Amino acid sequence: MTQTDTLTQYNDFKTIALDRRSVRKFTEQAVTVEDIRELIDCARYAPSDTNSQTWEFIAVMNRDKIKEIEQLTWDQLHKRAAEAETRGLAREAKLLVKSFGPYATAFSNAPVLIVCLATPYQSKFRERIFDPIALVDDAVWAEEGIKSSCLAAQNLMLAAHARGLATCPMTGPVLLAQEQMREVLDIPSDRQINMVIALGHPSERPARLSRKEIDDILRIVE
Ligand SMILES: Cc1cc2nc3c(=O)[nH]c(=O)nc-3n(C[C@H](O)[C@H](O)[C@H](O)COP(=O)(O)O)c2cc1C
Numbered sequence: 227m228t229q230t231d232t233l234t235q236y237n238d239f240k241t242i243a244l245d246r247r248s249v250r251k252f253t254e255q256a257v258t259v260e261d262i263r264e265l266i267d268c269a270r271y272a273p274s275d276t277n278s279q280t281w282e283f284i285a286v287m288n289r290d291k292i293k294e295i296e297q298l299t300w301d302q303l304h305k306r307a308a309e310a311e312t313r314g315l316a317r318e319a320k321l322l323v324k325s326f327g328p329y330a331t332a333f334s335n336a337p338v339l340i341v342c343l344a345t346p347y348q349s350k351f352r353e354r355i356f357d358p359i360a361l362v363d364d365a366v367w368a369e370e371g372i373k374s375s376c377l378a379a380q381n382l383m384l385a386a387h388a389r390g391l392a393t394c395p396m397t398g399p400v401l402l403a404q405e406q407m408r409e410v411l412d413i414p415s416d417r418q419i420n421m422v423i424a425l426g427h428p429s430e431r432p433a434r435l436s437r438k439e440i441d442d443i444l445r446i447v448e
Contacts, residue, residue, distance in 0.1 A: 242388050247434070249392035250332040252426030257287070257338045261391065265340075265425075268385035274374035276349040281378040284341040284411055285425075295399060295407060295422075296334040302402040303327050330398025336424035341411060342379045344371035344418040368418060375420045383423065392428035397421050 227235075262285045274280055286292055303326065307319040333339050347370045356362070383393045399407065400419050407419060 242384055244434070246384060246387040247392070247432045248394040249426075249428045249430060249432065250335070250394050250424065251428070251430040252336050252392065252424070253429045255337075255427040257391065257425055257427070259287075261389065262287075262338065262340075262425075264389065265382045265385050265391075269378040269382040272374065272377040272381045274377070275347065275370050276351060278347055278349050278371075278374065280345045280347050280371035281375045282343040282345055282417065283382075284343070284413070286339040286341065286411070287337070289337065291410070292333065292336065292339050294410060295339065295403070296331045298406040298410065299331050299399040299403045300327065302406065303330065306402065326398065330396070330402055332394060333396055333399070333422060333424035336394075336426045338425040340382070340423040340425055341407070341413070342375055342382075342420045342423060343413065344368070344375040344420045346416050347371040372418060372420055375418075379421060379423060386425060390427070391425060394424040395421050396424060 266283055266285075269281065269283070270279065272281075286295070303323060307322045310316075310319040310322065347367045352367070379395060383395060386393045399422055404419050407413070408415070413419065
């Protein structure tokens with residue numbers, strides 16, 4: 227590859243990385259199974275600890291099911307707000323419903339909801355060395371699975387953007403209604419629900435949100 231090709235490739239990549247936005251409004255245009263399979267193909271080439279590939283995806287393409295997940299998120303939100311109110315936290319309860327409610331259910335308009343799961347982390351290292359010496363506790367291994375699942379999710383979102391689709395990564399519904407989602411989507415208990423990703427054709431183009439300056443987040447050790 228020539229230097230010019232490399233530069234063009236880098237510039238293309240940077241445009242995709244910088245122009246991806248979290249989109250919460252979608253057109254009626256359907257996303258195809260072929261689209262979804264393409265995105266998962268990109269997702270599965272993400273790196274993972276000892277190539278453990280601790281990821282699985284459920285693509286919910288049924289709008290009634292998506293509405294059901296929205297409803298059970300609201301139900302849990304109202305339940306948590308009512309509980310907070312009985313503990314004298316009326317202001318927080320009100321904010322939870324008013325501010326967090328729409329944020330946690332911003333997928334309601336999407337034609338597809340991708341549920342990103344983290345599967346249990348298994349490896350020969352773990353089996354033969356780490357577990358026998360009790361290197362770390364189970365929570366750390368659970369986190370290890372989540373890390374790779376997150377990288378796959380980012381691949382998926384960048385691929386979607388490059389393909390003219392739009393996404394919004396969301397943990398709001400997971401924080402509120404993880405157990406209910408597990409039941410509705412028949413998710414086994416050994417799978418962690420990492421996040422959901424709203425997916426569709428964009429009907430809005432949100433402005434780029436500011437980022438911390440490079441100098442504020444980078445420390446170079448020479
Ligand atoms: C871990 C995580 C959880 C998020 N949860 C939500 C969510 O519940 N609802 C939502 O509307 N956006 C959610 N977002 C999207 C963020 O709000 C968004 O990425 C951020 O504001 C930056 O905007 P940008 O993605 O357009 O650059 C989440 C993003 C991440 C990475």
